[in-house]
Amino acid sequence: MSVQNLTDMSLDEIYKLAHKVMRAAGCDEANAAAIADTVMRAERDGSTSHGLFRIPGYVGSIKSGKVTADANPKIAQTLPSVLKVDGQMGYAPLALQAGLPQLAEAAHKTGIAVMSIVNSFHFAALWPETEYLAEQGLVGLACTAFKPSVAPFGAKQAFFGTNPLSFAFPNPGSSPYVFDMATSRLAKGDVQIAARDGHELPADTGLDAAGNPSTDPNEVLKGVLLPFGGYKGSAIATMVELLCAGVTGDNFSVEAGREDNNDGGPAKGGELVIAISPELISSGDWKAHVAGFFTEMKGLDGIRLAGERRHKNRLDTGPRQINTALIETIYSLL
């Protein structure tokens, strides 16, 4: 086990550090603010892998010339239920900030609406977009791909990204039900941490370089990850590819892998976000119906609803403990 030196930072300090570094890297005010807000909210909710940890990658892909730091996303509502966002080769947070309110408005009017984002670089969690929709009383579904690191079930070669899928549903009177999961058995970062700490991996996490199942994180890092849940999880990972790339027209994971300059930041890709209004569809009082379901599910022994931990973390407005070496790395980027 390694020992981490940790430094207390308030949420405001986290925001300001992220903002300052992104401004220094060339972001305009709008992009810097959107990225800093995304990073701060990840740290606030305890999703540290999507917090300040991402800043070096954000900066790196601007420095390499891959991502446009001051991109101004273009939004076209081509139909009452269809929003097409062109990120103009910038980072996703500003595109999402601009598009999500319009998507919610569309779904409130039409019952169901879809937003495709292309020419964009997504380097964050997906729950901010689906949770936003759930807080407006809408069902939210979002997915995106990434560079290949996961072998489809039956294969031995990386083809899928870790392809996250997020889903949120309003829980009337409480915080929304929200999940946001990689469709790989484990995220690559989890395997790296297991290697660092000398832990064995759970079965079905990955294959070694020769294509054989292995629970040794060092061997799996030379090979490929596997989807969660065998052939069924592999089907979900395929669905993510088809929604975020097949529907949007942007890169499948394999295409992103061939095109990317491997500068440590995200690859160019598409995202698909769907919003659905139970209010305009349900045959009854959906709020009472759904609240009853969640109450009954939470009453089962051993159950925690997805999203509850993040919401609990959020109630703590105090400082967060940030890896001191990471803070030093970020300051070195200024």
Add this chain to the structure above:
Amino acid sequence: MSVQNLTDMSLDEIYKLAHKVMRAAGCDEANAAAIADTVMRAERDGSTSHGLFRIPGYVGSIKSGKVTADANPKIAQTLPSVLKVDGQMGYAPLALQAGLPQLAEAAHKTGIAVMSIVNSFHFAALWPETEYLAEQGLVGLACTAFKPSVAPFGAKQAFFGTNPLSFAFPNPGSSPYVFDMATSRLAKGDVQIAARDGHELPADTGLDAAGNPSTDPNEVLKGVLLPFGGYKGSAIATMVELLCAGVTGDNFSVEAGREDNNDGGPAKGGELVIAISPELISSGDWKAHVAGFFTEMKGLDGIRLAGERRHKNRLDTGPRQINTALIETIYSLL
């Protein structure tokens, strides 16, 4: 291993037998034809668990008075992208037959459309509805719940149904990509077959009556099934509940379980079907893009695309081998 006596039946004979029995059970021509077509297509594609095997259940739920044999589904297009189908307490095939063409037409115009079905009894596979949409050049997503037999991850008590999720995507120039999967690790029928044949179950299939993991099918049949893929599959099963019951307003699995008369047929429930037009959303030539993806994926060693086996079975127009005892049971219902 038990030995089955099998009898050859042509697809036409399968259709006619199903049609005759459903007419005898009180179905009008429209309902009998829709159910017989669904049953015949399942046998044609090799999905025997959704073929003639279902006929006794279909008949049983009419005899018990639960399902209306001559229901005439009502369809209301309440918004350009929203179809609300009330099955009028009849079986789903006729409701789907009536609603799907309107759903496809809506999605072709609006980019994305949703159909909710309530007051209906679904006792078939879901791929017929998603595949239909994919054959029209649309993405199809469908899900429904069932009576509780699956414990959410962490719990020991049945709360979810086997909650199938089906997804289809057009594969231009070829047959669509289609999956249709229970969100349990195994279907209950698979566990029953393992018990009959004396086979052990894969790990993580279920818990015994005391809530302990077991690979003994007889013990799991006294306990509960588990979702596929641990907590991630459990999240997918939750999503299915929320889409097919939370959005539509019809029964969650637990509600269906409390309400149902356990006559051997399906419980009353909702279904949600979503159709998306890549043509109206993609930023590029989606057909070439998607065809390239499928070609590359199929090129990986060890890969078979979901839906391929069914499509291959379909090319065989010859007779199917049906369990002789099942045929006798069905004739006894006349």
